[in-house]
Amino acid sequence: MAQLAMNRPEVIQSLIDGVDRYNPDNISILEEYLATQCQNEEYDLMANLAALKLYQFNPHLTNDRVIINILAKALTAVPAPDFNLCLYLLTEPMIIDESIKQLTALHQLLEQSRYAKFWETYKSDSAYEQLVSEVRGFSRAIRSIVARVVSMTHQQIASSLLESYLDLSGDDFAAFVKEQNWELKGAIVQIPVNKDNEAKTVVIRENIKFEQLTKVIGYSNEM
């Protein structure tokens, strides 16, 4: 849910808001919408969950490729819990399917922030690339997840480490750093201070609301 679909078409909006979402005839609309998301590097969790819901109620409609695409899309939303929210709508026999198991393995690595291991696994078998092949800009999306987490956590990071997190090197790496407005200083990448990576001590002060005082004000009236 981190990325809200800003340009959700009206058709889809009214579909997921009303009882029409249960109408099996609408599955094709949701499937096409997913295809558009994959094409245009957009993401709309609510619509995709509505598609999974229709599969949940009408198992005969289930389209494995669509489920794979939805899950691959959800991978690009980490650290939001979207991937699991999709899994909950599937069934036990479905999630032990080989493709879904592979996607789940990738998801676990991302959740655990084992980025170097993620890329290693991802490239170890062409099956993985095949799974996410319909999601345009998949690698780019994963890299921006890494960038977000790294910039939340670090002010400075060794460039060799960052390279392994991003699976980039040389000019590509330099270009990526520049694109993020980070600074490459020798063997170190400098990340500007933001609200998540500054670690400042805050004293939380008590905030007294008017309602808390009503009783006391009441006493003063009695006097």
Add this chain to the structure above:
Amino acid sequence: MYHDNYEEDDLAAEVELVTSAQYPQDADVDDGFDSEGVVSSQKQPIAVEIPDTIKNFITYFHRNVLENNIYELHTLYEVTFNKLTDRFYAKQPWPEAELISPLVDDDQVFLTLYRELYYRHIYARLSPSIQDRFHSYENYCDLFNYILNSDFPVNLELPNQWLWDIIDEFIYQFQSFCNCRNRIKNRSEEEIALLRDNPQIWSCYSVLNVLYSLIQKSRINEQLLVNKNGGDMLEAAGEYGSRPLYKMLGYFSIIGLLRVHCLLGDYTLALKMMDNIELNKKALFSRVIPCHVTTYYYVGFSYLMMRRYADAIRAFSTVLTFIQRTKQYHTRSYQFDQIAKKCDQMYALLAMCIALCPTRLDENIHNHLREKYGDQLAKMQKGEDSISVYEDLFQYACPKFISPNGPNFDDPASLSQVNEPYQHHAKIFLSDIHNQTMIPTLRSFLKLYTTMSIDKLAAFLEMDADELRTQLLMFKQRSRQQKWITGNLLEGDIVSTSDLDFCIKQDMIHIAESKVGRRYGDWFLRNITRFQDVIATLEHKN
């Protein structure tokens, strides 16, 4: 209160009770799984005499339903019915509707309402057979058809508590059916045939259809919007929605959908159902205590599953505080046991949330939590075989998940596979928890320092530096959560939910802890009140 002596005594006495032949003596089918009943469903002996007390009760009950006498119905429904159940029908069903039909002039509406109670009692105290389940479903269809498919709003008023119980029980029986349908081992062929030939009974679509129809008929969402934004309530409510019966059934159906979607594992949709309901003391759900408790339980649980721990904590602690404050009212209620159980489950869920997202709780709630789940909480906070603790608590406190589709009877291979939705949910949930088991330990170390090198901390923790780095990245991510600020329950901003924050500069960790300043105001306010009490006592003595 209910009196044993009615004027109608003679009326009841006139009724003949020859019932022998009408009763189908079907075999005593026990599906042997439901834990809700200890005694198996014993059909009544033939030609049983209905005690006079019961006859009188039924005629009196009937008259009050006809007269829409809400006040009296309230007592009859909540108190008398349960008292009589304990006295006469603790171990056997109430008389069948056909037997009491002469007492109530064959009033079909009343008989439908009566059957609703009749089956609910079987579910609660005995164990329902497949036939009972089917008949109960058909009875619900009759009831809802009567309410929904009439040319004018029906002239019927029932206490809110009863209306809530109807929706609540309808969903409970649906859930119970889904769970029992999947256990086809040890079932007779006849039963399997019944299940196979009647897929429409208790199907997901039909249950959702009822709930959505009630919402639409009552125009409850339109009413809630007017309530929130202003406007013409009468126009929004329409002919049906302005009747309390429709309005409340519509409202309770929203809460019902929250629950159904949660049982199906669709947590976002569950919370989306609540779009027009604001969680506050003025909300309609607070008029019926079990509804109030149910609402917060499912909202909190959905948040927990969406990893929005801070919101889950808020939901649970709000309702637990409420239950504590109103204890004296519901200890007497016939639903006390149920509320107490839900309450206990919510403490278990709260313990998990607190371990996952350390938060200061209200003092009272915190003490109760430590009393009930102190050991478990300590284990989860230390990260020592915490997974098994999470598993136990989850199993105890989660709702009874359902799978929407029955077994595929045409495929013998799939019949042997037990499709257990609980396993599915627990597996996903626990694998997510598993990723964060190191966080409490990490946290306890970071709390001790303001700066520390990665290598040193790694040595303390007996892990290698790379592993520690990934743990730190995860710690950071898990300390940021979506949290509700205003608007719909699904909305929220990403905020930091931890009092401990850090940043990494190359190989050094810089740590900062937020501190809570002293709460002077709170202290003074409490003591002013105490002082005022002392003065009041002194003045009283003079």
